[in-house]
Amino acid sequence: xxxxxxxxxxxxxxxxxxxxxxxxxxxxxxxxxxxxxxxxxxxxxxxxxxxxxxxxxxxxxxxxxxxxxxxxxxxxxxxxxxxxxxxxxxxxxxxxxxxxxxxxxxxxxxxxxxxxxxxxxxxxxxxxxxxxxxxxxxxxxxxxxxxxxxxxxxxxxxxxxxxxxxxxxxxxxxxxxxxxxxxxxxx
Numbered sequence: 001x002x003x004x005x006x007x008x009x010x011x012x013x014x015x016x017x018x019x020x021x022x023x024x025x026x027x028x029x030x031x032x033x034x035x036x037x038x039x040x041x042x043x044x045x046x047x048x049x050x051x052x053x054x055x056x057x058x059x060x061x062x063x064x065x066x067x068x069x070x071x072x073x074x075x076x077x078x079x080x081x082x083x084x085x086x087x088x089x090x091x092x093x094x095x096x097x098x099x100x101x102x103x104x105x106x107x108x109x110x111x112x113x114x115x116x117x118x119x120x121x122x123x124x125x126x127x128x129x130x131x132x133x134x135x136x137x138x139x140x141x142x143x144x145x146x147x148x149x150x151x152x153x154x155x156x157x158x159x160x161x162x163x164x165x166x167x168x169x170x171x172x173x174x175x176x177x178x179x180x181x182x183x184x185x186x187x
Contacts, residue, residue, distance in 0.1 A: 013026070018075040029073060032073050033073035035135035036066055036070045036073060038135075039128060039132050039135050040067065042131050043128050049121035052171075062160065065088060072088070073153070078148075088156055093155055093156055103166050103170040106170065107169050110169070114182065115181070116180075118178065118179065118180055119172070121175070125164055125167055126164075132160050132164055139153055139157060140154060
């Protein structure tokens, strides 16, 4: 018989971090890994709308790294050294940077701000970029509260947001979708 998904332990508004420490469900650490989980789910939706296999493969790898980040954020920082939690590595950031550079070589120079849209996959990638920025902001807030957050997590989320933006432009180029320049109303 399978384990039940519900435990009823959170019915009073608390949850446990990895390591057993109880915290309110409104705790910034919970919000931070919740934002990362939302981003991971949304990137899964983006993958479902993209049919270019190398892009799908990289998005799948990004999802794996986001699970790694979520595991780290879900861990009691005082107990994490004794636990076996996967690590995010500098190579993970480098992979994003190399892919940004590769895509940038194939797309035209940006001459104005770009409005999100033009294709369902592109629009979803823009939403993922915004969720990524929210996840990054919550991790920065967590770190500012003198709570342990590995610097590589913030760096990765920052680079991932940049990657998602360039991926939006790259997908527009691959799909022959005209980007929508922002034309500010000046009067």
